[in-house]
Amino acid sequence: MQHPSPTRYDKIIALLSNRQPDLTVFMDEVHKPHNLAAIVRTSDAIGIGHVHAVFPPDVKFSGHHTASGSKRWVTTHKHPDLKTGITEVKKQGMQVLAAHFSDKAVDFRSIDYTKPTCILVGSELVGVSDEAADLADEHVIIPMVGMVQSLNVSVATALILYEAQRQRAEANMYGELKVPQEEVDYILFNALHP
Amino acid sequence: MQHPSPTRYDKIIALLSNRQPDLTVFMDEVHKPHNLAAIVRTSDAIGIGHVHAVFPPDVKFSGHHTASGSKRWVTTHKHPDLKTGITEVKKQGMQVLAAHFSDKAVDFRSIDYTKPTCILVGSELVGVSDEAADLADEHVIIPMVGMVQSLNVSVATALILYEAQRQRAEANMYGELKVPQEEVDYILFNALHP
Ligand SMILES: C[S@@+](CC[C@H](N)C(=O)[O-])C[C@H]1O[C@@H](n2cnc3c(N)ncnc32)[C@H](O)[C@@H]1O
Ligand SMILES: C[S@@+](CC[C@H](N)C(=O)[O-])C[C@H]1O[C@@H](n2cnc3c(N)ncnc32)[C@H](O)[C@@H]1O
Known part of the structure; x- marks a missing residue:
């Protein structure tokens, strides 16, 4: 059976919903x-439109490295x-969860990700900073x-994000427009009038 | 409370079990x-000691790139x-599951990974080859x-591997020595008499 291919408009509405x-x-x-790119790409895949970052002084984020176009759809703040x-x-009312090896760390699958949630991950070499660990809930x-x-940081991030996706899919949190009008x-304007 | 740090011998026995x-x-x-390294590293983390690969003619696998020492513990065939x-x-009696976009693809979480399982993943650019897709169960x-x-290939691999880990942990498949003597x-010989 042939389906008509969805219009670009339909595709973007589906994305946003x-x-x-x-x-x-x-x-x-x-x-x-490659880690920044993979994290942005996974974020797009589970419905995240905004991510946050602090960069070391010497890093200029371009985000072009195999993000597979996701940089256009995910904004890095x-x-x-x-x-x-x-x-x-x-x-914004988010619980902040640091992916971090510490005495108080709990198994990532024991968290309720249907709550407003920010997942904080650390750098390749030194991990989550002490300051970030303190600020996390x-x-x-x-x-x-x-x-x-x-684990590799983009792998660790993806595992937590997809646990959130699993829980949110189960709780029927996909398919309902929650993005501000x-x-x-x-x-839509940017996508349809390039 | 202070624990005595486990000896290297104990650590390796724990690993093997x-x-x-x-x-x-x-x-x-x-x-x-970086993808090869991340896949080997994730494999080690969930208890995989042997992985398999075919490489394009021009690729020499060294595996040193941020595999974080896992290459020493995971053998790439x-x-x-x-x-x-x-x-x-x-x-070896494994079901072969290709991580592959096709009409017959099922959700990765619907699979029983407590069965002997090989997860087949494709290249960065072209994905799983037609030949591999045909050979997969x-x-x-x-x-x-x-x-x-x-998704990035090392991210996709990790998501499937950790679903396998989750199922196998639930089925009490960790903590019991199954590696041939x-x-x-x-x-042990190599690790203790370097
Ligand atoms: C390569 S790791 C950093 C390693 C660093 N040497 C350390 O000890 O924290 C980069 C980041 O990935 C995340 N990560 C890696 N493996 C993890 C795991 N098993 N559990 C939770 N987070 C993990 C953490 O956010 C970590 O800061
Ligand atoms: C970057 S993808 C290859 C993309 C390629 N253009 C294609 O269409 O197959 C590399 C590999 O990652 C795995 N992969 C990536 N995303 C996946 C997903 N959502 N489901 C299953 N496997 C995925 C597949 O094994 C794929 O061959």
């Missing part, structure tokens, strides 16, 4: 382009410093049984 | 070093061609609701 404005990622000095960024996210950890000490208009 | 000899990954011409490699895996897909067409001896 699956967007989860109360789910986001915060990158604490993640700086390898660059903050001058961690405190400013996290404060902004918390003002909880710490989560992905179980590991091998010899390595940690003003943003819908802006995205 | 969590190993899942009937779970593996097959990489069909994945070639970017390089096959001359796909047919030979898949046949070997099937002889089933095709699985990770749901996506954004604008991008696919000969391999245990070999690993």
Whole structure:
């Protein structure tokens, strides 16, 4: 059976109706382009339209590296410093979960991700900074049984995001337009009148 | 409370007792070093000791790129061609699941990963080859609701592997030595008499 291919308009409306404005990622000095790109790409795939980041002084984020076009659809909010960024996210009512190895860390699958949630991940070399760990509401950890000490950061981020996707799909949180009308208009305008 | 730090011997025995000899990954011409490294690293983290690969003619696999030492613990079996490699895996009694967008693909979470399983993933640019898709027993897909067409390959692999880990942990398949004694001896010998 042949389906007519959806129009670009339909496609974007479908995209927007699956967007989860109360789910986001915060990158604490993640700086390898392929990791940044993979995180933005996974974010797009589960319906995240806005992510946050602080970058080390010497990093210029272009986001072009195999993000597969997702950079056009996901906005990266660059903050001058961690405190400013996290404060902004918390003002939006989000629980901030640091993916971080600590004594107080709980299994990532034990969290309720249907609540407004920001997942904070750390840099490739040093991980989540002490400051970020302090600012977070909880710490989560992905179980590991091998010899390595940690997962790749884009892998860890994706595992937590897809647990959120699973829970939100089960709770019927996809398919209902929750993006502010003003943003819908802006995205439609830019997409249809390039 | 202070625990005595486990000896290296204890650590390796713990590692081996969590190993899942009937779970593996097959990489069909994945070639970017950071993706290969991330896949090997995730494999180690969920208890996979052996992975399989065919490489494009011009790729030399070193595996050193941020695999975080996992290369020492995970053996990559390089096959001359796909047919030979898949046949070997099937002889070990594994179901071969291609992570592949096709009409017959099912949701990756609907699969029983407690069965002996090989997850086959495709290359960065062209994905799973037609030959590999044909040789696979089933095709699985990770749901996506954004604008991008696919996830990064190391991200996709990790999502499927951690679904397998979740199911196997629930089925109490960790913590019981299943690695052949000969391999245990070999690993212990190499690790303790470097
Ligand atoms: C490569 S790791 C950083 C490793 C760093 N040496 C450390 O000890 O934190 C980069 C980031 O990925 C995330 N991550 C990696 N593996 C994780 C795991 N098993 N559980 C939770 N987060 C993880 C964390 O956010 C971490 O800061
Ligand atoms: C970057 S993708 C390949 C994209 C390629 N253009 C295609 O159409 O297949 C690399 C590999 O990652 C895996 N992959 C990526 N996203 C996936 C998804 N949503 N479901 C299942 N596998 C996926 C597949 O094994 C795929 O071959």
